[in-house]
Amino acid sequence: MxxxxxxxxxxxxxxxxxxxxxxxxxxxxxxxxxxxxxxWAHACQPKxxxxxxxxxxDLVMWQNRMVLHRRDAFDPNLRRVMHRTQLKGRSPITALxxxxxxxxxxxxxxxxxVLLISSRYLSHDKSLGDFILSxxxxxxxxxxxxxxxxxxxxxxxxxxxxxxxxxxxxxxxYLPHEAADADKDxxxxxxxxxxxxxxxxxSLQGGIMAAxxxxxxxxxxxxxxxxxxxxxxxxxxxRPAPKGLATVExxxxxxxxxxxxxxxxxxxxxxxLAAVATATWKMPG
Numbered sequence: 001m002x003x004x005x006x007x008x009x010x011x012x013x014x015x016x017x018x019x020x021x022x023x024x025x026x027x028x029x030x031x032x033x034x035x036x037x038x039x040w041a042h043a044c045q046p047k048x049x050x051x052x053x054x055x056x057x058d059l060v061m062w063q064n065r066m067v068l069h070r071r072d073a074f075d076p077n078l079r080r081v082m083h084r085t086q087l088k089g090r091s092p093i094t095a096l097x098x099x100x101x102x103x104x105x106x107x108x109x110x111x112x113x114v115l116l117i118s119s120r121y122l123s124h125d126k127s128l129g130d131f132i133l134s135x136x137x138x139x140x141x142x143x144x145x146x147x148x149x150x151x152x153x154x155x156x157x158x159x160x161x162x163x164x165x166x167x168x169x170x171x172x173x174y175l176p177h178e179a180a181d182a183d184k185d186x187x188x189x190x191x192x193x194x195x196x197x198x199x200x201x202x203s204l205q206g207g208i209m210a211a212x213x214x215x216x217x218x219x220x221x222x223x224x225x226x227x228x229x230x231x232x233x234x235x236x237x238x239r240p241a242p243k244g245l246a247t248v249e250x251x252x253x254x255x256x257x258x259x260x261x262x263x264x265x266x267x268x269x270x271x272x273l274a275a276v277a278t279a280t281w282k283m284p285g
Contacts, residue, residue: 043068139196147167147196151166154166159219159222159223160172160219164211167196168211168212169192170189170190170191170212170215172187172189172219173187174187174220175187175188181223182225183224184223186250186251186252187220187223187250188248188249189215189248189249190245190246191248192244192245192246193242193243193269195243202240203240203241203242203243203268204241204242204268206235209235209237210233212246212266213277214277214279216248216264217230217250217262217264220250220252221262225255225283227284228260228284230280231259232279233277233278233279233280234278235275235277236275237274238274238276239268239274240274241267241269241275243269246267247266248264248266249264250262251263253278258283259281260281261278262278262279263276263278264279
């Protein structure tokens with residue numbers, strides 16, 4: 001039986017469960033098999049597959065909406081302990097309008113070696129949607145050399161102009177424009193997400209996301225009261241930030257004499273909120 005459904009990204013996929021005598025409604029079983037067999041054969045190619053060689057303490061998670069899975073047979077005389085949990089969330093709707101099963105994770109005893117299996121990590125076929133772990137995406141060596149050489153001739157190890165800021169191409173806009181420096185209440189930082197800043201999955205690398213949010217808060221603090229120090233920072237990653245222009249905004253939550261509480265948010269080029277950071281800063285003086 002096959003259904004179409006949408007995952008949280010909005011992509012449409014075929015939900016194929018290979019069960020005996022399962023077929024497409026309205027078709028003879030043989031005709032249904034003739035249509036579905038090439039799809040299953042394509043989906044199960046080695047380049048789209050992961051076979052886990054089990055080790056003690058393994059934790060394996062997969063996305064039921066987008067990944068087929070099966071297990072090899074095991075000795076029925078052996079004791080097998082499996083713990084199962086389900087991730088709370090909206091279940092996909094099938095093409096027939098039925099509610100399908102929730103996303104499921106299966107996990108085993110700790111300590112664990114985590115293996116996250118997702119269609120986003122297995123596919124590099126552009127015709128299938130996202131391609132992630134792919135050798136097709138390359139950083140242009142000449143572009144990197146030219147970029148670094150231009151930075152070496154212009155950077156200063158001061159706020160806004162230091163090497164890392166120049167490398168990431170950060171642009172700073174303190175707001176509101178009409179306010180005096182001491183009265184600025186937030187800072188907007190924009191930069192282009194390109195291959196030099198991306199992870200193997202094809203989105204902005206998480207450490208860079210955190211770094212830019214930290215910079216947005218630190219630069220706002222420096223502009224308004226002077227140079228401070230990050231005491232602690234918590235980052236929540238909500239979704240990938242794709243290639244294109246990203247926007248970060250840092251602001252005060254509460255400004256104090258010795259400590260200030262600040263927040264920064266990062267939006268991807270798609271306009272969706274990708275990450276949020278909150279931090280405690282030691283004030284200057």
